[in-house]
Amino acid sequence: MKIEHVELLHVAIPLVTPFRTSFGTMTSKDTFLLHVVTDAAEGWSEFAADPEPLYCSEFVAGAQIVLRDFLIPRVAALPRLTAAGVAPATAKIKGHQLAKATLETAVLDAELRAHGMSLATYLGAVHDRVPAGVSVGIKESVPALLDDVERYLGEGYRRIKLKIEPGWDVEPVRAVRERFGDALPLQVDANTAYSLADAEHLRRLDEFGLLLIEEPLDEDDLYAHARLQERIATPVCLDESIHCARDAAAAIAMGAARVVNVKPARVGGYLEARRIHDVSAAHGVPVWCGGMLETGIGRSPNLALAALPGFALPGDTSASSRYFAEDITEPFVLHDGYLPVPTGPGIGIEPLADALRRFTRARQTLWGE
Protein backbone atom coordinates (compact mmCIF):
# COMPACT_ATOMS: atom_id res chain seq x y z
CA MET A 1 0.00 0.00 0.00
CA LYS A 2 0.94 3.64 -0.39
CA ILE A 3 -0.60 6.62 1.38
CA GLU A 4 -2.29 8.99 -1.05
CA HIS A 5 -4.20 11.31 1.23
CA VAL A 6 -4.74 11.89 4.95
CA GLU A 7 -7.52 14.06 6.29
CA LEU A 8 -8.19 15.05 9.88
CA LEU A 9 -11.77 15.81 10.93
CA HIS A 10 -12.27 17.63 14.19
CA VAL A 11 -15.53 16.43 15.78
CA ALA A 12 -17.38 17.45 18.94
CA ILE A 13 -20.26 15.33 20.20
CA PRO A 14 -22.17 16.21 23.38
CA LEU A 15 -22.21 13.60 26.16
CA VAL A 16 -25.63 12.61 27.50
CA THR A 17 -24.40 13.43 31.00
CA PRO A 18 -21.25 15.17 32.31
CA PHE A 19 -18.50 12.67 33.18
CA ARG A 20 -16.51 13.66 36.28
CA THR A 21 -13.27 11.97 37.28
CA SER A 22 -10.51 12.88 39.74
CA PHE A 23 -8.85 14.83 36.90
CA GLY A 24 -11.77 16.84 35.54
CA THR A 25 -15.27 16.96 34.08
CA MET A 26 -16.08 16.22 30.44
CA THR A 27 -19.30 17.38 28.81
CA SER A 28 -18.53 16.51 25.21
CA LYS A 29 -16.25 14.20 23.24
CA ASP A 30 -14.07 16.71 21.48
CA THR A 31 -11.41 15.08 19.32
CA PHE A 32 -10.50 14.24 15.72
CA LEU A 33 -10.98 11.37 13.34
CA LEU A 34 -8.25 10.39 10.92
CA HIS A 35 -9.21 9.32 7.40
CA VAL A 36 -6.35 7.65 5.53
CA VAL A 37 -6.71 7.00 1.80
CA THR A 38 -4.28 4.50 0.28
CA ASP A 39 -4.00 3.10 -3.22
CA ALA A 40 -5.62 -0.13 -1.94
CA ALA A 41 -8.38 0.97 0.48
CA GLU A 42 -9.39 3.64 2.98
CA GLY A 43 -9.20 3.54 6.75
CA TRP A 44 -10.63 5.39 9.74
CA SER A 45 -9.51 5.92 13.30
CA GLU A 46 -10.18 8.18 16.28
CA PHE A 47 -7.72 10.07 18.49
CA ALA A 48 -8.57 8.96 22.04
CA ALA A 49 -7.39 11.85 24.20
CA ASP A 50 -8.95 15.23 24.94
CA PRO A 51 -8.27 18.92 24.21
CA GLU A 52 -6.45 19.23 27.55
CA PRO A 53 -3.64 16.95 28.82
CA LEU A 54 -5.40 15.89 32.04
CA TYR A 55 -5.68 12.09 31.66
CA CYS A 56 -2.38 11.80 29.77
CA SER A 57 0.28 14.17 28.43
CA GLU A 58 -1.10 14.08 24.87
CA PHE A 59 -3.87 16.40 23.70
CA VAL A 60 -5.82 17.14 20.52
CA ALA A 61 -3.93 20.16 19.15
CA GLY A 62 -0.54 18.64 19.96
CA ALA A 63 -1.37 15.34 18.30
CA GLN A 64 -2.39 17.15 15.10
CA ILE A 65 1.10 18.69 14.86
CA VAL A 66 2.86 15.45 15.73
CA LEU A 67 0.90 13.56 13.07
CA ARG A 68 1.35 16.22 10.39
CA ASP A 69 5.01 17.05 10.95
CA PHE A 70 6.58 13.85 12.31
CA LEU A 71 4.49 10.69 11.96
CA ILE A 72 2.67 10.86 8.62
CA PRO A 73 5.74 11.98 6.59
CA ARG A 74 7.73 8.97 7.85
CA VAL A 75 4.93 6.53 7.12
CA ALA A 76 4.13 8.07 3.75
CA ALA A 77 7.79 7.61 2.77
CA LEU A 78 7.66 3.83 3.26
CA PRO A 79 8.10 2.06 -0.09
CA ARG A 80 5.65 -0.62 1.03
CA LEU A 81 3.17 0.48 3.66
CA THR A 82 1.72 -2.00 6.16
CA ALA A 83 0.24 -1.45 9.62
CA ALA A 84 3.07 -3.51 11.10
CA GLY A 85 5.51 -1.05 9.55
CA VAL A 86 4.05 2.05 11.22
CA ALA A 87 5.62 1.55 14.68
CA PRO A 88 9.14 0.85 13.33
CA ALA A 89 8.90 3.81 10.94
CA THR A 90 7.96 6.16 13.78
CA ALA A 91 10.05 4.62 16.58
CA LYS A 92 12.60 7.46 16.61
CA ILE A 93 9.85 9.91 17.54
CA LYS A 94 9.74 9.75 21.32
CA GLY A 95 6.44 9.09 23.08
CA HIS A 96 3.13 10.20 21.50
CA GLN A 97 1.60 6.73 21.75
CA LEU A 98 -1.96 8.00 21.29
CA ALA A 99 -1.06 9.91 18.12
CA LYS A 100 0.84 6.87 16.84
CA ALA A 101 -2.11 4.61 17.63
CA THR A 102 -4.39 6.84 15.55
CA LEU A 103 -2.17 6.51 12.49
CA GLU A 104 -1.50 2.78 12.90
CA THR A 105 -5.20 2.01 13.39
CA ALA A 106 -6.30 3.89 10.27
CA VAL A 107 -3.60 2.12 8.24
CA LEU A 108 -4.59 -1.24 9.75
CA ASP A 109 -8.25 -0.56 8.90
CA ALA A 110 -7.29 0.16 5.28
CA GLU A 111 -5.00 -2.88 5.07
CA LEU A 112 -7.61 -5.27 6.46
CA ARG A 113 -10.32 -3.82 4.21
CA ALA A 114 -8.04 -4.45 1.22
CA HIS A 115 -7.92 -8.10 2.34
CA GLY A 116 -11.61 -8.32 3.30
CA MET A 117 -10.65 -9.41 6.84
CA SER A 118 -12.14 -8.20 10.10
CA LEU A 119 -9.93 -6.81 12.87
CA ALA A 120 -11.39 -9.40 15.27
CA THR A 121 -10.29 -12.26 13.02
CA TYR A 122 -6.88 -10.63 12.48
CA LEU A 123 -6.26 -10.20 16.21
CA GLY A 124 -7.40 -13.70 17.12
CA ALA A 125 -10.82 -13.09 18.66
CA VAL A 126 -12.56 -16.11 20.19
CA HIS A 127 -15.97 -14.57 21.04
CA ASP A 128 -18.68 -13.02 18.91
CA ARG A 129 -19.97 -10.84 21.75
CA VAL A 130 -18.38 -9.32 24.85
CA PRO A 131 -19.85 -8.48 28.26
CA ALA A 132 -20.18 -4.73 28.86
CA GLY A 133 -19.16 -2.86 31.97
CA VAL A 134 -19.84 0.79 32.65
CA SER A 135 -17.67 3.50 34.23
CA VAL A 136 -19.71 5.73 36.55
CA GLY A 137 -18.41 9.22 37.21
CA ILE A 138 -18.15 11.08 40.53
CA LYS A 139 -21.58 12.47 41.49
CA GLU A 140 -22.78 15.35 43.62
CA SER A 141 -24.34 12.93 46.15
CA VAL A 142 -24.55 9.25 47.07
CA PRO A 143 -28.31 9.05 46.23
CA ALA A 144 -27.56 10.46 42.76
CA LEU A 145 -24.87 7.79 42.32
CA LEU A 146 -27.22 5.00 43.42
CA ASP A 147 -29.80 6.21 40.89
CA ASP A 148 -27.21 6.06 38.11
CA VAL A 149 -26.00 2.60 39.09
CA GLU A 150 -29.56 1.32 39.31
CA ARG A 151 -30.33 2.62 35.84
CA TYR A 152 -27.20 1.04 34.34
CA LEU A 153 -27.94 -2.30 36.01
CA GLY A 154 -31.49 -2.06 34.67
CA GLU A 155 -30.04 -1.64 31.18
CA GLY A 156 -28.09 -4.86 31.67
CA TYR A 157 -24.50 -3.77 32.38
CA ARG A 158 -22.52 -6.68 33.82
CA ARG A 159 -19.98 -4.75 35.88
CA ILE A 160 -19.87 -1.36 37.57
CA LYS A 161 -16.77 0.81 37.89
CA LEU A 162 -16.91 3.77 40.24
CA LYS A 163 -14.61 6.73 39.74
CA ILE A 164 -13.09 7.66 43.11
CA GLU A 165 -10.97 10.45 44.60
CA PRO A 166 -10.07 11.49 48.16
CA GLY A 167 -13.40 12.33 49.83
CA TRP A 168 -15.40 10.11 47.42
CA ASP A 169 -14.29 6.54 47.98
CA VAL A 170 -15.28 4.39 51.00
CA GLU A 171 -18.70 5.97 51.42
CA PRO A 172 -19.97 5.56 47.82
CA VAL A 173 -18.49 2.06 47.56
CA ARG A 174 -20.20 1.02 50.82
CA ALA A 175 -23.50 2.52 49.65
CA VAL A 176 -23.37 0.65 46.31
CA ARG A 177 -22.51 -2.63 48.06
CA GLU A 178 -25.31 -2.20 50.61
CA ARG A 179 -27.89 -1.37 47.97
CA PHE A 180 -26.93 -3.85 45.21
CA GLY A 181 -25.32 -6.68 47.16
CA ASP A 182 -22.03 -8.51 47.33
CA ALA A 183 -22.54 -10.40 44.05
CA LEU A 184 -22.34 -7.25 41.93
CA PRO A 185 -19.01 -7.18 40.04
CA LEU A 186 -17.64 -3.85 41.30
CA GLN A 187 -14.35 -2.01 40.86
CA VAL A 188 -12.96 1.51 41.35
CA ASP A 189 -10.71 3.86 39.35
CA ALA A 190 -8.72 6.66 41.05
CA ASN A 191 -6.89 8.06 37.99
CA THR A 192 -3.72 8.70 40.08
CA ALA A 193 -5.51 10.69 42.82
CA TYR A 194 -3.79 9.10 45.86
CA SER A 195 -0.30 8.72 47.28
CA LEU A 196 1.38 5.87 49.10
CA ALA A 197 0.70 7.74 52.35
CA ASP A 198 -2.98 6.89 51.74
CA ALA A 199 -2.31 3.13 51.92
CA GLU A 200 -4.10 2.65 55.24
CA HIS A 201 -7.09 4.58 53.96
CA LEU A 202 -7.23 2.56 50.72
CA ARG A 203 -7.03 -0.61 52.81
CA ARG A 204 -10.51 0.26 54.07
CA LEU A 205 -11.78 -0.71 50.60
CA ASP A 206 -10.64 -4.31 51.20
CA GLU A 207 -13.84 -5.25 53.04
CA PHE A 208 -15.96 -4.61 49.91
CA GLY A 209 -14.56 -7.42 47.79
CA LEU A 210 -13.74 -5.22 44.80
CA LEU A 211 -12.50 -6.80 41.56
CA LEU A 212 -9.69 -4.25 41.50
CA ILE A 213 -8.55 -0.71 42.20
CA GLU A 214 -7.35 1.02 39.04
CA GLU A 215 -4.37 3.41 38.96
CA PRO A 216 -4.47 4.66 42.56
CA LEU A 217 -1.02 6.35 42.52
CA ASP A 218 1.24 8.39 40.24
CA GLU A 219 1.49 7.23 36.65
CA ASP A 220 5.30 7.17 36.81
CA ASP A 221 5.54 5.18 40.02
CA LEU A 222 5.44 1.42 39.50
CA TYR A 223 7.50 1.02 42.66
CA ALA A 224 4.86 2.73 44.82
CA HIS A 225 2.10 0.61 43.27
CA ALA A 226 4.07 -2.52 44.24
CA ARG A 227 4.48 -1.22 47.80
CA LEU A 228 0.77 -0.41 47.97
CA GLN A 229 -0.17 -3.89 46.72
CA GLU A 230 1.75 -5.36 49.67
CA ARG A 231 -0.51 -3.42 52.02
CA ILE A 232 -3.96 -3.91 50.48
CA ALA A 233 -5.88 -7.03 49.47
CA THR A 234 -7.78 -5.42 46.57
CA PRO A 235 -5.90 -6.27 43.34
CA VAL A 236 -4.09 -3.27 41.88
CA CYS A 237 -4.84 -2.71 38.17
CA LEU A 238 -2.77 -0.30 36.09
CA ASP A 239 -4.08 1.99 33.37
CA GLU A 240 -2.08 5.24 32.92
CA SER A 241 1.23 3.57 33.94
CA ILE A 242 1.27 1.07 31.07
CA HIS A 243 2.55 2.49 27.77
CA CYS A 244 3.88 -0.68 26.16
CA ALA A 245 4.17 -4.44 26.64
CA ARG A 246 7.51 -4.02 28.40
CA ASP A 247 5.82 -1.82 31.03
CA ALA A 248 3.21 -4.53 31.57
CA ALA A 249 5.87 -7.22 31.94
CA ALA A 250 7.82 -5.07 34.43
CA ALA A 251 4.73 -4.15 36.45
CA ILE A 252 3.65 -7.78 36.69
CA ALA A 253 7.15 -8.97 37.62
CA MET A 254 7.52 -6.42 40.43
CA GLY A 255 4.05 -6.99 41.85
CA ALA A 256 2.72 -3.57 40.82
CA ALA A 257 -0.21 -4.98 38.80
CA ARG A 258 -2.37 -8.06 39.32
CA VAL A 259 -4.68 -6.91 36.52
CA VAL A 260 -4.02 -4.78 33.43
CA ASN A 261 -6.35 -2.29 31.74
CA VAL A 262 -5.50 -2.47 28.03
CA LYS A 263 -6.29 0.72 26.16
CA PRO A 264 -4.98 0.34 22.62
CA ALA A 265 -4.59 4.10 22.23
CA ARG A 266 -2.43 4.45 25.33
CA VAL A 267 0.01 1.77 24.13
CA GLY A 268 0.44 2.90 20.51
CA GLY A 269 -2.23 0.75 18.87
CA TYR A 270 -3.79 -2.70 18.51
CA LEU A 271 -0.58 -4.54 17.68
CA GLU A 272 1.08 -3.51 20.96
CA ALA A 273 -2.24 -4.03 22.78
CA ARG A 274 -2.21 -7.64 21.62
CA ARG A 275 1.36 -8.02 22.92
CA ILE A 276 0.17 -6.79 26.33
CA HIS A 277 -2.63 -9.34 26.19
CA ASP A 278 -0.08 -12.03 25.35
CA VAL A 279 2.49 -11.15 28.01
CA SER A 280 -0.23 -10.84 30.66
CA ALA A 281 -1.77 -14.17 29.66
CA ALA A 282 1.66 -15.81 29.88
CA HIS A 283 1.81 -14.66 33.53
CA GLY A 284 -1.79 -15.66 34.28
CA VAL A 285 -2.73 -11.98 34.70
CA PRO A 286 -6.26 -11.07 33.55
CA VAL A 287 -6.72 -8.05 31.27
CA TRP A 288 -9.75 -6.00 30.28
CA CYS A 289 -10.38 -3.37 27.64
CA GLY A 290 -10.52 0.21 28.85
CA GLY A 291 -12.21 3.09 27.11
CA MET A 292 -11.87 6.82 26.52
CA LEU A 293 -15.52 7.73 25.86
CA GLU A 294 -14.94 6.85 22.21
CA THR A 295 -17.37 7.39 19.39
CA GLY A 296 -18.28 4.31 17.39
CA ILE A 297 -15.07 4.74 15.38
CA GLY A 298 -12.97 4.06 18.47
CA ARG A 299 -15.41 1.66 20.14
CA SER A 300 -15.68 -0.81 17.27
CA PRO A 301 -11.99 -1.86 17.21
CA ASN A 302 -11.97 -2.03 21.03
CA LEU A 303 -14.76 -4.61 20.85
CA ALA A 304 -12.64 -6.70 18.46
CA LEU A 305 -9.72 -6.62 20.91
CA ALA A 306 -11.95 -7.41 23.90
CA ALA A 307 -12.90 -10.69 22.20
CA LEU A 308 -9.39 -12.14 22.69
CA PRO A 309 -9.22 -15.04 25.18
CA GLY A 310 -7.23 -13.25 27.92
CA PHE A 311 -9.86 -10.51 28.30
CA ALA A 312 -11.26 -12.23 31.37
CA LEU A 313 -13.08 -9.23 32.87
CA PRO A 314 -15.82 -7.03 31.38
CA GLY A 315 -14.40 -3.84 29.86
CA ASP A 316 -15.40 -0.18 29.80
CA THR A 317 -16.85 -0.99 26.41
CA SER A 318 -20.32 0.44 26.96
CA ALA A 319 -23.16 0.95 24.49
CA SER A 320 -23.24 4.16 22.43
CA SER A 321 -26.26 5.39 24.41
CA ARG A 322 -24.17 5.50 27.61
CA TYR A 323 -22.22 8.34 26.02
CA PHE A 324 -24.19 9.98 23.22
CA ALA A 325 -27.78 10.69 22.24
CA GLU A 326 -26.51 10.31 18.69
CA ASP A 327 -23.22 8.66 17.73
CA ILE A 328 -21.22 9.36 14.60
CA THR A 329 -21.66 5.72 13.48
CA GLU A 330 -24.46 3.20 13.69
CA PRO A 331 -24.88 2.86 17.46
CA PHE A 332 -23.65 -0.11 19.49
CA VAL A 333 -26.64 -1.50 21.38
CA LEU A 334 -26.58 -3.67 24.50
CA HIS A 335 -28.21 -7.11 24.22
CA ASP A 336 -28.51 -8.97 27.50
CA GLY A 337 -25.50 -7.04 28.82
CA TYR A 338 -23.33 -7.83 25.80
CA LEU A 339 -22.11 -5.89 22.76
CA PRO A 340 -21.53 -7.62 19.42
CA VAL A 341 -18.00 -8.04 18.10
CA PRO A 342 -17.93 -6.35 14.67
CA THR A 343 -17.57 -8.77 11.77
CA GLY A 344 -17.15 -6.45 8.78
CA PRO A 345 -13.78 -5.83 7.10
CA GLY A 346 -11.26 -3.72 9.03
CA ILE A 347 -12.65 -2.01 12.11
CA GLY A 348 -16.08 -2.98 10.80
CA ILE A 349 -17.67 0.45 10.88
CA GLU A 350 -17.45 3.91 9.32
CA PRO A 351 -18.91 7.34 10.03
CA LEU A 352 -22.45 8.02 8.88
CA ALA A 353 -22.21 10.80 6.28
CA ASP A 354 -25.02 12.88 7.74
CA ALA A 355 -23.86 12.62 11.37
CA LEU A 356 -20.28 13.33 10.30
CA ARG A 357 -21.35 16.49 8.50
CA ARG A 358 -23.24 17.77 11.53
CA PHE A 359 -20.59 16.93 14.15
CA THR A 360 -17.55 18.07 12.17
CA ARG A 361 -16.12 21.40 13.35
CA ALA A 362 -13.12 21.60 11.02
CA ARG A 363 -11.27 19.58 8.39
CA GLN A 364 -7.59 19.66 7.64
CA THR A 365 -5.57 17.89 4.96
CA LEU A 366 -2.46 16.45 6.61
CA TRP A 367 -1.02 14.73 3.53
CA GLY A 368 -1.61 14.87 -0.21
CA GLU A 369 -3.61 17.29 -2.33
Ligand code: OSB
Ligand atom coordinates in the same frame (compact mmCIF):
# COMPACT_ATOMS: atom_id res chain seq x y z
O1 OSB B 1 -9.37 6.14 33.38
O2 OSB B 1 -10.43 4.61 32.40
C1 OSB B 1 -10.21 5.81 32.54
C2 OSB B 1 -12.60 7.88 30.40
C3 OSB B 1 -11.73 8.83 29.90
C4 OSB B 1 -10.42 8.82 30.29
C5 OSB B 1 -9.96 7.85 31.18
C6 OSB B 1 -10.82 6.87 31.67
C7 OSB B 1 -12.18 6.91 31.30
C8 OSB B 1 -13.18 5.99 31.81
C9 OSB B 1 -14.42 5.74 30.99
O3 OSB B 1 -13.10 5.46 32.90
C10 OSB B 1 -14.20 4.69 29.97
C11 OSB B 1 -15.31 4.63 28.94
O4 OSB B 1 -16.45 4.38 29.28
O5 OSB B 1 -15.00 4.82 27.73
Ligand code: MG
Ligand atom coordinates in the same frame (compact mmCIF):
# COMPACT_ATOMS: atom_id res chain seq x y z
MG1 MG C 1 -8.64 4.31 34.19
